[in-house]
Ligand SMILES: [Zn+2]
């Protein structure tokens with residue numbers, strides 16, 4: 001069953017950020033609701049999560065437990081997207097159940113699994129035992145290679161942002177069972193030419209993009225994008241037919257320099273080629 005819910009829409013610091021008293025964080029503490037953003041994470045379906053990061057406990061408290069989830073697709077190994085402790089929780093909660101919790105890492109990101117397997121300081125050195133007991137299973141995906149996960153097909157593309165083991169991020173193209181395609185492009189940086197080229201042969205209906213630098217015109221090309229970069233990108237993808245008139249763009253992974261109202265104004269004022277929505281925690285799109 002498709003769910004398509006943003007469990008979190010912030011950048012790494014969260015909003016309100018714990019050590020910050022800026023106006024955006026102050027407003028989030030006071031008003032909560034859409035002004036608050038937890039670390040980015042997306043529930044694609046009852047069975048599939050995209051990332052399971054630093055705020056998973058409070059997200060599951062608010063949006064429902066993830067008991068039914070069997071697959072977690074990891075975009076990259078930064079801590080705001082990947083919380084290894086959740087595997088410990090899976091061990092306690094799922095050990096009497098059939099089938100492991102499957103984690104997917106793309107290309108070099110799989111080095112993180114090797115690190116866990118070999119390091120007894122990580123998760124009490126239990127990772128090999130959990131794999132042996134069938135509590136968790138790790139899978140390595142490859143850029144450009146299409147893989148079936150439950151009832152969807154997943155193809156990762158190379159992002160322009162480096163994770164904790166020096167890997168490039170995985171930007172996921174997901175073919176949904178109803179025929180639509182969803183793209184989850186978080187921590188992408190400004191797209192690599194090879195990724196734009198590879199997307200030329202795909203049509204994307206639902207396009208989720210990082211907009212880490214928010215409405216700011218500051219740009220971090222090899223790390224993150226702001227709204228101007230996302231606008232340029234979506235125009236490029238529209239011109240080459242990857243996005244079409246009925247596509248929708250959602251902006252997420254937004255840092256604490258831009259508040260929600262300011263994001264709405266910025267999104268409305270930019271020349272996006274298709275409908276563009278500022279995501280917020282709890283928003284459902286499928
Ligand atoms: Zn991030």
Ligand SMILES: [Zn+2]
Pocket residue numbers: 017020021022023024025026256257
């Ligand atoms: Zn702040």
Ligand SMILES: [Zn+2]
Pocket residue numbers: 076078161162163187
């Ligand atoms: Zn990152």
